[in-house]
Amino acid sequence: MTDKPALEFWFEFASTYSYPAAMRVEEVAGAAGVSVVWRPFLLGPIFQSQGWDNSPFNIYPAKGAYMWRDMERVCEAQAIPFQRPTAFPRNGLLAARVSFACAEEPWSPAFVRSVYAANFAEDMDISDMGVIGALLAGQGQAPEPILEVAQSPENKEALKNQTMQAKENGLFGAPSFVVGEELFWGNDRLEQAVEWATR
Amino acid sequence: MTDKPALEFWFEFASTYSYPAAMRVEEVAGAAGVSVVWRPFLLGPIFQSQGWDNSPFNIYPAKGAYMWRDMERVCEAQAIPFQRPTAFPRNGLLAARVSFACAEEPWSPAFVRSVYAANFAEDMDISDMGVIGALLAGQGQAPEPILEVAQSPENKEALKNQTMQAKENGLFGAPSFVVGEELFWGNDRLEQAVEWATR
Numbered sequence: 001m002t003d004k005p006a007l008e009f010w011f012e013f014a015s016t017y018s019y020p021a022a023m024r025v026e027e028v029a030g031a032a033g034v035s036v037v038w039r040p041f042l043l044g045p046i047f048q049s050q051g052w053d054n055s056p057f058n059i060y061p062a063k064g065a066y067m068w069r070d071m072e073r074v075c076e077a078q079a080i081p082f083q084r085p086t087a088f089p090r091n092g093l094l095a096a097r098v099s100f101a102c103a104e105e106p107w108s109p110a111f112v113r114s115v116y117a118a119n120f121a122e123d124m125d126i127s128d129m130g131v132i133g134a135l136l137a138g139q140g141q142a143p144e145p146i147l148e149v150a151q152s153p154e155n156k157e158a159l160k161n162q163t164m165q166a167k168e169n170g171l172f173g174a175p176s177f178v179v180g181e182e183l184f185w186g187n188d189r190l191e192q193a194v195e196w197a198t199r
Numbered sequence: 200m201t202d203k204p205a206l207e208f209w210f211e212f213a214s215t216y217s218y219p220a221a222m223r224v225e226e227v228a229g230a231a232g233v234s235v236v237w238r239p240f241l242l243g244p245i246f247q248s249q250g251w252d253n254s255p256f257n258i259y260p261a262k263g264a265y266m267w268r269d270m271e272r273v274c275e276a277q278a279i280p281f282q283r284p285t286a287f288p289r290n291g292l293l294a295a296r297v298s299f300a301c302a303e304e305p306w307s308p309a310f311v312r313s314v315y316a317a318n319f320a321e322d323m324d325i326s327d328m329g330v331i332g333a334l335l336a337g338q339g340q341a342p343e344p345i346l347e348v349a350q351s352p353e354n355k356e357a358l359k360n361q362t363m364q365a366k367e368n369g370l371f372g373a374p375s376f377v378v379g380e381e382l383f384w385g386n387d388r389l390e391q392a393v394e395w396a397t398r
Contacts, residue, residue: 050259060249062371066382073381073391172261183265188387192272 005197006035008178010166011112012043013092013099013126014055015174016067019082019116020074021187022175026109028190034197038109040096041166042159043174049167055089071120074187081121090119091127097150098132100159107139114138204396205234207377209365210311211242212291212298212325213254214373215270218315220386221374222279225308227389233396237308239295240365241358242373248366254288270319273386280320289318290326296349297331299358306338313337 009025011018029036047056057064068084075082095115102108114135118124124131133143149155166176170183177184177193184193208224210217228235246255256263267283274281294314301307313334317323323330332342348354365375369382376383376392383392 050261060371062249062366062369065369066371066384069382070384077391167261170261170264172259172265183268185265185269186387188385192276 004034005180006037007193007197008037008039010039010041010171010174010176010178012041012174013095013115013119014089015043016057016071016088016120017074017187018175019120020071020078020080021190022109022113022116023080024078025190029194029197032194032198034194036109038099038103038112039162039166040099040103040112040159041163041171041174042093042096044093045163046167046172050172058088075120081117083121083123085119085123087125090125092119093127094129094132094150095126097155097159098136098146100162101150101155102146107141111135111139111141203233204379205236206392206396207236207238209238209240209370209373209375209377211240211373212294212314212318213288214242214291215256215266215287215319216273216386217374218281218319219270219273219277219279220389221308221312221315223277224389228393228396231393231397233393235308237298237302237311238361238365239298239302239311239358240362240370240373241292241295243292244359244362245366245371249371257287274319280316282320282322284318284322286324289324291318292326293328293331293349294325296354296358297335297345299361300349300354301345306340310334310338310340 007025007029009021011022026036047053052059055064057067071082071084099108099112099115102111115126115132118131118135119126126132129147133147136143136146169178171185173185175187177190179193179197182193182196184190184196206224206228208220210221225235246252251258254263256266270281270283298307298311298314301310314325314331317330317334318325325331328346332346335342335345368377370384372384374386376389378392378396381392381395383389383395
């Protein structure tokens with residue numbers, strides 16, 4: 001047991017930089033003896049409250065062009081496959097509902113990583129129920145009962161509440177890391193967030 | 200002599216994260232044997248072309264609140280003084296004109312650092328000609344002739360051209376680092392930019 005505070009990893013499935021973060025968060029935190037709490041949320045409502053009806057990477061072309069090149073470099077450095085999706089952003093609502101419903105399951109982090117790889121390495125449509133079902137099956141789970149729970153009114157509402165909590169905590173983008181009261185934004189801030197947890 | 204490509208450090212005096220970057224760029228690059236080319240530019244015209252008439256940190260309050268807290272942490276980790284300016288953003292046009300006019304002078308990087316410290320550590324108004332003159336005097340320079348050259352039509356025009364070049368190179372924020380054709384955005388990407396220059 002450790003008395004270090006946990007690292008909350010707040011992620012949105014449509015978010016590009018959440019992909020490399022999801023792939024390395026457990027390794028980086030684990031090496032420092034810090035536990036990870038996976039917290040899916042939705043950027044859509046947060047972006048909407050900022051006046052954006054699309055990804056800022058689409059609204060601001062120079063920023064988007066940079067991001068796609070940067071993702072190539074970041075993924076290469078991290079030795080994870082990357083392929084620019086033919087559609088961006090893909091709707092991550094269904095995946096977020098499933099991962100929220102299953103957050104306590106031991107296979108949940110592996111499922112989250114498989115969704116990111118499907119979107120950003122294999123160019124698959126993660127808004128498609130068949131794709132998400134196949135990824136659940138890939139974790140040895142029967143998809144139907146999970147998809148039913150994920151789309152229940154209670155689970156939808158609870159994910160909305162988690163998103164409201166994100167906004168109340170000051171989150172404005174993904175990935176974000178929260179340690180106690182401290183917020184860190186961006187995949188490249190994972191190390192600082194972990195360091196904060198070990199103070 | 201080295202045949203490594205130089206690191207272009209593109210900075211805007213109003214930019215918060217350009218402050219810690221300016222304070223460490225020569226040390227980090229120098230340790231890797233990479234030379235630094237200091238390139239002042241203006242974010243105003245670039246932000247305007249994105250539809251912003253103010254700093255995004257003022258337009259998007261959650262992002263701004265995060266940035267001010269993050270600046271405290273970043274400056275603490277880097278052991279440089281930080282004080283949130285009572286006015287933000289401060290107009291960096293005059294300082295940019297001076298640093299552009301004097302870019303080849305050996306004291307120029309030290310002058311740039313002194314302007315950042317005045318704004319972000321000492322809460323001084325860097326748009327004020329008396330302040331900039333005093334900072335020039337602090338580098339052992341007579342302010343008047345430099346201020347005259349800085350405000351000449353030729354120098355104003357040349358700085359505008361440098362800003363247009365920044366935009367053509369895909370820059371959309373500051374600090375940015377350019378190595379050959381590669382763009383890196385943000386103080387926390389300095390290490391990757393330097394690493395790129397040593398490949």
